[in-house]
Amino acid sequence: xxxxxxxxxxxxxxxxxxxxxxxxxxxxxxxxxxxxxxxxxxxxxxxxxxxxxxxxxxxxxxxxxxxxxxxxxxxxxxxxxxxxxxxxxxxxxxxxxxxxxxxxxxxxxxxxxxxxxxxxxxxxxxxxxxxxxxxxxxxxxxxxxxxxxxxxxxxxxxxxxxxxxxxxxxxxxxxxxxxxxxxxxxxxxxxxxxxxxxxxxxxxxxxxxxxxxxxxxxxxxxxxxxxxxxxxxxxxxxxxxxxxxxxxxxxxxxxxxxxxxxxxxxxxxxxxxxxxxxxxxxxxxxxxxxxxxxxxxxxxxxxxxxxxxxxxxxxxxxxxxxxxxxxxxxxxxxxxxxxxxxxxxxxxxxxxxxxxxxxxxxxxxxxxxxxxxxxxxxxxxxxxxxxxxxxxxxxxxxxxxxxxxxxxxxxxxxxxxxxxxxxxxxxxxxxxxxxxxxxxxxxxxxxxxxxxxxxxxxxxxxxxxxxxxxxxxxxxxx
Numbered sequence: 001x002x003x004x005x006x007x008x009x010x011x012x013x014x015x016x017x018x019x020x021x022x023x024x025x026x027x028x029x030x031x032x033x034x035x036x037x038x039x040x041x042x043x044x045x046x047x048x049x050x051x052x053x054x055x056x057x058x059x060x061x062x063x064x065x066x067x068x069x070x071x072x073x074x075x076x077x078x079x080x081x082x083x084x085x086x087x088x089x090x091x092x093x094x095x096x097x098x099x100x101x102x103x104x105x106x107x108x109x110x111x112x113x114x115x116x117x118x119x120x121x122x123x124x125x126x127x128x129x130x131x132x133x134x135x136x137x138x139x140x141x142x143x144x145x146x147x148x149x150x151x152x153x154x155x156x157x158x159x160x161x162x163x164x165x166x167x168x169x170x171x172x173x174x175x176x177x178x179x180x181x182x183x184x185x186x187x188x189x190x191x192x193x194x195x196x197x198x199x200x201x202x203x204x205x206x207x208x209x210x211x212x213x214x215x216x217x218x219x220x221x222x223x224x225x226x227x228x229x230x231x232x233x234x235x236x237x238x239x240x241x242x243x244x245x246x247x248x249x250x251x252x253x254x255x256x257x258x259x260x261x262x263x264x265x266x267x268x269x270x271x272x273x274x275x276x277x278x279x280x281x282x283x284x285x286x287x288x289x290x291x292x293x294x295x296x297x298x299x300x301x302x303x304x305x306x307x308x309x310x311x312x313x314x315x316x317x318x319x320x321x322x323x324x325x326x327x328x329x330x331x332x333x334x335x336x337x338x339x340x341x342x343x344x345x346x347x348x349x350x351x352x353x354x355x356x357x358x359x360x361x362x363x364x365x366x367x368x369x370x371x372x373x374x375x376x377x378x379x380x381x382x383x384x385x386x387x388x389x390x391x392x393x394x395x396x397x398x399x400x401x402x403x404x405x406x407x408x409x410x411x412x413x414x415x416x417x418x419x420x421x422x423x424x425x426x427x428x429x430x431x432x433x434x435x436x437x438x439x440x441x442x443x444x445x446x447x448x449x450x451x452x453x454x455x456x457x458x459x460x461x462x463x464x465x466x467x468x469x470x471x472x473x474x475x476x477x478x
Contacts (some may be wrong), residue, residue: 013047015318016150019334033122153319185270209231221369362424366418383465398422
């Protein structure tokens with residue numbers, strides 16, 4: 001095997017493996033380096049997303065929602081079940097089976113595309129040399145015309161709550177509980193905290209979420225965040241804002257958490273504690289000091305709008321570069337970089353990258369929110385429509401939430417969309433397509449939406465921008 005490739009990709013998560021596959025499709029000799037291995041020393045492909053992030057968490061979210069629906073909501077449909085049982089080991093086994101199928105699928109795709117998979121820790125050296133250290137400590141040197149850094153991210157730890165992987169866990173540990181905690185604490189009420197808290201709350205845990213920020217979901221549209229908070233409170237999530245954790249005491253049977261709110265000290269006792277305060281880029285030891293690559297104070301690699309670093313022929317994508325840590329964002333960056341390596345003028349429209357929280361109901365957004373438009377001095381108009389007025393939502397018993405569309409007051413071009421409610425991720429994706437095509441709300445107004453569907457809420461929200469909604473009384477939106 002040659003030690004020189006046209007492209008070497010370090011990291012096999014959604015950014016890395018997608019980049020490698022696209023490079024191979026374009027005819028470039030490609031190697032993919034992955035440092036994580038299984039018990040048999042085979043590389044574990046798919047990164048955080050497939051193994052301990054997006055996929056396993058969604059598997060548990062789906063299983064837990066089915067349990068909650070069966071236990072609490074089937075009766076309203078006239079379906080009676082006397083004894084609903086919960087088998088956590090079987091639920092976890094299903095999760096692991098899904099992960100195994102998907103990671104195996106990635107391995108098959110890499111093999112089909114004739115990508116060389118190298119097992120070990122890769123470090124970029126000067127001159128696009130890559131040093132590979134395998135699990136046994138053996139070192140090999142490779143070179144490439146282009147090197148793509150895609151090493152992903154890892155959970156942030158905080159000094160007051162050190163992880164012990166037993167009573168105090170990070171997001172990875174929270175996917176592996178063997179029993180339902182009677183009382184569960186979650187530090188952080190962001191995307192990860194909300195999703196993990198939702199899983200265990202549905203399965204019967206009493207969940208308390210301690211969020212240091214004074215505002216709930218500050219990156220979301222304020223109206224959507226407030227509506228979401230109401231829905232989650234109704235579901236039993238006890239979200240305490242402005243709660244700064246100051247210390248954690250662990251005993252064999254419980255965790256005592258000390259925290260302060262507006263200067264007042266409080267304590268809570270839990271069976272388990274999840275620390276979900278965010279993720280940080282995994283760039284330590286990724287490159288040498290003379291590689292030509294540099295990072296900011298938080299460890300993110302400096303890149304331009306096309307993900308090129310300051311070192312010629314070196315690129316960085318995914319969670320280690322600016323922007324939201326989203327698997328789909330990293331994947332598309334991987335495609336863009338592969339095509340630019342091949343000489344194509346590819347680019348990525350970062351203005352239309354959707355963000356999603358997979359609670360129930362989901363929360364999703366794309367483009368600008370109302371606070372941002374106000375801060376930028378943009379003259380805009382707003383249309384909102386509640387799911388409570390949608391026939392399909394009523395029939396499904398999914399009436400919480402609303403669709404919100406923001407548009408330029410003069411051109412009518414869609415500037416952003418925000419949804420909390422059933423199928424929010426899929427509904428926002430419809431608007432992503434519209435925004436990519438520079439559509440106006442009038443374009444949505446003129447389209448025919450199937451009936452009865454959840455999508456009708458998008459149509460009605462677009463109509464509401466011009467006070468034309470049919471199935472509600474139109475009022476000024478701002």
